[in-house]
Amino acid sequence: MTDKFNHFKLLFRKWNASINLSAARSSGEIDEHITDSRQVVSLLRGAKRVLDVGSGGGFPVVLAAIELPDTEFVALEPVHKKHAFLRTAARELGLANLDAHAARLDGHDGRDYDVAMSRATFDLRDWLELGTPFVVVGGCVIGFEGVLRNDLPASIERIPYGREKQRALVRLRRIV
Numbered sequence: 001m002t003d004k005f006n007h008f009k010l011l012f013r014k015w016n017a018s019i020n021l022s023a024a025r026s027s028g029e030i031d032e033h034i035t036d037s038r039q040v041v042s043l044l045r046g047a048k049r050v051l052d053v054g055s056g057g058g059f060p061v062v063l064a065a066i067e068l069p070d071t072e073f074v075a076l077e078p079v080h081k082k083h084a085f086l087r088t089a090a091r092e093l094g095l096a097n098l099d100a101h102a103a104r105l106d107g108h109d110g111r112d113y114d115v116a117m118s119r120a121t122f123d124l125r126d127w128l129e130l131g132t133p134f135v136v137v138g139g140c141v142i143g144f145e146g147v148l149r150n151d152l153p154a155s156i157e158r159i160p161y162g163r164e165k166q167r168a169l170v171r172l173r174r175i176v
Helices: 003-019 027-038 061-067 078-093 122-132
Strands: 050-054 072-076 098-101 113-118 137-145 157-161 166-171
Touching: 003 027, 003 061, 003 078, 003 122, 027 061, 050 061, 050 122, 061 072, 061 098, 061 137, 078 098, 113 122, 122 166
Parallel strands: 050 072, 050 113, 072 098, 113 137
Antiparallel strands: 137 166, 157 166
């Protein structure tokens, strides 16, 4: 697994230098994205199908696909250059469980996911609302909270992480 993470990091740096996958440039900044993104993996265990929206440079979908090879991941990325990166990463890392689509959420028909997640693509409150129709009843929508928000639904579960920065994963279960 460590080899795949290192390969991903090298691949990300190479592509990021020419197509701007992320503002992360230094090894330390990329490591921070990796550490941040891997926080979601424990919440994905047991899921059969996961939708990642705005997958961009592969944070968190590529890392989750590495760690959870028995889970099917669908990545939506409308920017064709970033979509090409995701397809290349899946191929080079041997991630048969990662299927990247050059599509936007509003053009995606899938409504049968156990989990829908997005990291820094939408406003968090908007994401929780937009993602809910894409998961099955009992499934959940997950977002990353960089700063404590008081305007989120009361039914969310907040899972804090990080020592230096107060961050949290926000999970909203679909009940109907």
